[in-house]
Amino acid sequence: MKSIRKQVAAWARTSSPWAIHFNSGSCNGCDIETVASLTPRFDVERFGVMLHGTPRHADILIVTGAISKQQQDRLLRIYNQMSNPKFVVAVGACAAGGGVLQGCYGVLGGVDKLIPVDLYVPGCPPRPEALIDGIVKLLGGIKGGK
Amino acid sequence: MPKITVPLGPQHPALKEPGNFMLILEGEEIVDATLRLGYNHRGIETAAESRNFVQATYLIERVCGICSHAHATCYVTNVEHIAGLEVPKRAQAIRVVVGELERIHSHLLWLGVAAHEIGFDTLFMYSWRDREHVMDALETISGNRVHYSMNTIGGVRRDISKEDLDEILKKLSVLEERTKYYIKLATQEPTLHARTKGVGMLPTKEALKRDACGPLARASAIARDVRKDDPSLVYNQLDFKVITSDSCDVFGRLYVRVFEILESVKILRQVLPYLPEGPIAVKTPPKIPAGEWVTRYEAPRGEDVHYVKSDGGTNPARVKVRAPTLANFESVAYMLKGDQLADAPLIIAAIDPCFSCTDRATLVRGGSSNVELMKDLRTRAIEYYKKKGIDFSKVS
Numbered sequence: 001m002k003s004i005r006k007q008v009a010a011w012a013r014t015s016s017p018w019a020i021h022f023n024s025g026s027c028n029g030c031d032i033e034t035v036a037s038l039t040p041r042f043d044v045e046r047f048g049v050m051l052h053g054t055p056r057h058a059d060i061l062i063v064t065g066a067i068s069k070q071q072q073d074r075l076l077r078i079y080n081q082m083s084n085p086k087f088v089v090a091v092g093a094c095a096a097g098g099g100v101l102q103g104c105y106g107v108l109g110g111v112d113k114l115i116p117v118d119l120y121v122p123g124c125p126p127r128p129e130a131l132i133d134g135i136v137k138l139l140g141g142i143k144g145g146k
Numbered sequence: 147m148p149k150i151t152v153p154l155g156p157q158h159p160a161l162k163e164p165g166n167f168m169l170i171l172e173g174e175e176i177v178d179a180t181l182r183l184g185y186n187h188r189g190i191e192t193a194a195e196s197r198n199f200v201q202a203t204y205l206i207e208r209v210c211g212i213c214s215h216a217h218a219t220c221y222v223t224n225v226e227h228i229a230g231l232e233v234p235k236r237a238q239a240i241r242v243v244v245g246e247l248e249r250i251h252s253h254l255l256w257l258g259v260a261a262h263e264i265g266f267d268t269l270f271m272y273s274w275r276d277r278e279h280v281m282d283a284l285e286t287i288s289g290n291r292v293h294y295s296m297n298t299i300g301g302v303r304r305d306i307s308k309e310d311l312d313e314i315l316k317k318l319s320v321l322e323e324r325t326k327y328y329i330k331l332a333t334q335e336p337t338l339h340a341r342t343k344g345v346g347m348l349p350t351k352e353a354l355k356r357d358a359c360g361p362l363a364r365a366s367a368i369a370r371d372v373r374k375d376d377p378s379l380v381y382n383q384l385d386f387k388v389i390t391s392d393s394c395d396v397f398g399r400l401y402v403r404v405f406e407i408l409e410s411v412k413i414l415r416q417v418l419p420y421l422p423e424g425p426i427a428v429k430t431p432p433k434i435p436a437g438e439w440v441t442r443y444e445a446p447r448g449e450d451v452h453y454v455k456s457d458g459g460t461n462p463a464r465v466k467v468r469a470p471t472l473a474n475f476e477s478v479a480y481m482l483k484g485d486q487l488a489d490a491p492l493i494i495a496a497i498d499p500c501f502s503c504t505d506r507a508t509l510v511r512g513g514s515s516n517v518e519l520m521k522d523l524r525t526r527a528i529e530y531y532k533k534k535g536i537d538f539s540k541v542s
Contacts, residue, residue, distance in 0.1 A: 023163050025186050027502045029211025029292040031162055032255060036281075039258075039274035053159025070185045071164055074157055100208050106189035125211065125292050 013059065013085070014139045016048040020058035020082075024075050025107065026065025029125035030092035034062060037128035044132050047139060055081040060138070061115075066094035066101045067108040079115045087118045087138060091131060096120045147172050152487065156185045160263060160491035163501040167494065171487060179482040180540055181475060186505040194465040199225055199299055199434055202462055206452075209467055210503040211292050212255065215241075215248045216445035217452070217467065217503075218297040223378060224454035225299050225462075228437040231430065235422040237301035238379045242417050244287060244296050245379075246410040250321065251280040252446035253403045253410075256498045257328065260400065263492045264341040269331070276324045283314045301427025311418055318411050318418075325407045332397075332404050342397040346481040346493035349394055355535065356476045360448020361406065362497050364390045365398035372444035386413050396496045432460055445470055447498050469503030476536065 023031055037044045038051060052058050055078045067075060079088070090111040093099035097110040111117050118141075121134040150171045156164035164185035170178040190209055194202040207218040219241055226233055254277040261269035281291050287306055288294035296302050306314075332338060348358065353366035363370045371388045373381045389405040391398035436458040443450045448470030455464040474497045481493050528538045 021162075022157060023186075025164070025188055025502075027208045027211040027214075028163065028500065029208070029214070032211060033292060035162070036274065036278075039278075040271055041275060041278045066188065068186055068188055070187060071156070074164070074185075078157060100205055101188050101190070101193070104189040104193045106187045124208075127291060 010143055014048075014143045016050075017059045017087075017135075017139060017142075018050050018052045018057055019060040019062050019089075020052055020055050020078070021062045021064070022075060022078060024063055024065045024071045024095070024111070025068030025101075026092065026094060030064035030095070033125045033128055034064060034091060034131060037131045042128040042132060044128075044135060047132075047136065049135060055079075056083065058082055059086060060135075061086065061088045062091055063088060063095050063111045064091045066098045066104075067111060067114055068106050069108055070106075072108055072114055075111075075114060085142075087142070088115055089119045089121060089134060089138065090117045091121045091134075092126060093122055093124045096122055099124060149177065154490060154494075161494070162259070163499070165499065165501045167482070167490070169482065169487065169490060174486050174488070176482050176485055176487060176490065178540070179479050181479060183475070183501065184505050186501045188505070191465050191467065194462055196461065198432070198460045199456075199462060200430075202465065203297060203299065204293075204295060206465065206467070207293055207295060207297075210469070210500055212252050212500060213248065213445040213447060213450070213503070214293050215244050215296065216443050216450050217469075218295075219245065219379075220441050220443040220450050220452035221454065221465070222297045222299050223441045223443070224439040224452055225434060225456075227439040227441070228454065228456050229299070229430065229434045231300050231428055233301055234425050234428060235380070236305075236424045237426045239417050239421050240287075240302045240306060240426065241297065242379050242381065242384075243306070243414060244284070244294055244302075246413050246417075247280055247284050247287075248294075249410045249446045250407050251277055251284065252498070253407050254280065256403055256446075256495075257400070259498075260396075260492065260495050263495045264338070266337065266341075273328070276321065279317045279321055283317050286310045286313060298427060298430075300430040301425070303427070305426050306418075306421065311421075315415075315418060318414055322408065322411050325404065325411070328404050329408075332400055338400070339397065341489075341492065342400055343393070343395055345396045345489050346485060346496055347395050348477055348481050350392075352480055353394075353477060356480060357473050358448075358477045359473045360445070360470050360498075361399055361402045362448065362474050362477060364388065365402045366394045367392040370449075372442045372449050376442055378441070378443065380417070384413050384416050396492060399496045433458065434460075434462075438464075447471055447500060447503075448473065467503075469500065471497065471500045471504045474499075475504070 095111045101107045119138045152169045154167040155161050156166050166182040168180045206221040207214045209217045254273045258270040258273040350366050369388045386409045389402050391401045434456045438455040440453045451468040453466040457463040531538050
């Protein structure tokens with residue numbers, strides 16, 4: 001009985017994963033590629049992914065950029081506002097580990113210094129195809145009950 | 147009526163980047179607005195001092211992902227001047243090609259974002275679909291879609307082959323046709339007019355007083371363009387117009403940007419088929435002689451100013467970036483006053499703000515023992531601007 005309930009929940013989650021985009025101190029490169037993945041040529045909406053404005057409606061937190069010290073409290077607050085289960089995708093080299101901005105005095109480092117990350121999409125910036133590949137892998141993971 | 151303060155940002159669906167606007171409302175009308183920056187401050191200028199001149203090029207490029215070529219060009223031009231390097235003509239032309247392609251991509255991106263802010267998502271999807279043609283062209287030239295890394299000190303890193311050239315020219319024809327459609331849309335579509343005309347007014351006098359630059363100034367009938375006023379690279383040999391509009395509102399900014407795409411296509415047609423023959427870069431010494439230089443460059447958002455100082459070593463002694471958006475922010479605070487709350491995201495978007503460009507260093511002077519307090523710096527700045535007739539005392 002429990003497993004059926006789990007299966008239904010996983011089906012619902014993988015069919016309409018809503019995402020929120022958070023810029024934690026990015027140079028905009030990853031942001032424009034994230035938005036580009038929503039537009040007609042790449043169209044990530046094929047997988048049910050929609051960008052939403054409020055963290056309370058979102059399942060996936062897409063974080064771009066190394067975390068600036070001004071933004072860390074806000075990121076934590078937004079992460080805590082999201083309801084469970086929640087998934088974090090770190091987009092770009094900076095979000096993964098600070099990238100080129102590693103060691104700057106205004107930068108804390110990668111996203112995983114603050115919140116648990118489920119998926120890293122590397123690149124400076126990653127191409128929209130890479131982002132879509134990452135999200136599909138994440139959805140596969142959710143389906144498998146990870 | 148009681149006044150209500152509504153915060154917009156730092157995380158807000160209408161803002162793609164972190165920035166905070168405090169809107170003071172009376173009913174639906176904005177009576178005052180203050181802004182707060184610095185959420186995106188990373189410390190790139192200090193980081194550049196710990197890298198050598200070549201490494202710093204790629205760091206400076208990452209000041210901003212949208213106008214990365216503008217920042218990198220500005221920086222390398224400074225270093226080349228200090229070192230006394232003569233950049234080959236072919237490299238200069240390739241820099242212009244990438245710069246103009248970047249301008250087209252940035253303006254199409256803006257058109258989409260502005261359309262999204264007024265709820266015209268069809269136009270957003272259209273313009274971003276067409277933007278992919280430019281992204282393809284940039285990828286053909288540089289191998290990457292966003293950070294092109296074309297510049298190096300003394301020239302460019304990659305050449306444009308004959309086959310690539312033909313492909314790019316073909317894409318330009320498609321773009322030109324689509325831009326004409328957008329011009330038709332901008333001049334005839336009544337919904338666009340209803341949301342943009344008379345919104346975010348910035349009269350010429352106010353724009354001059356607030357040192358507006360780029361498309362924002364040009365939409366307030368100020369024909370200011372660094373490509374014409376202080377031409378670098380090969381811009382002085384090219385035939386193009388400075389587009390202006392005297393409507394002084396968001397519609398004017400839309401008009402200026404859409405027509406600028408056509409001008410950029412015109413420039414590319416004059417440069418691409420006639421690329422001068424020769425090398426694409428000259429050799430650079432690892433140590434740059436002592437000296438300093440300031441360069442201006444017309445980025446898609448306006449005048450970008452860079453300062454580089456060298457003390458004769460392998461690393462820059464000081465790098466300073468003044469991004470165009472910083473110059474335009476004071477105008478935003480003015481434009482928001484007297485408009486409706488619902489128009490606030492559009493007015494902010496109308497200057498094409500780039501917070502990652504803007505959030506520069508503030509205070510440190512002479513090491514940690516002699517740190518200038520933000521409070522003192524603020525008092526000084528408020529006094530300075532008071533003399534110019536602008537009141538910053540309410541900005542927190």
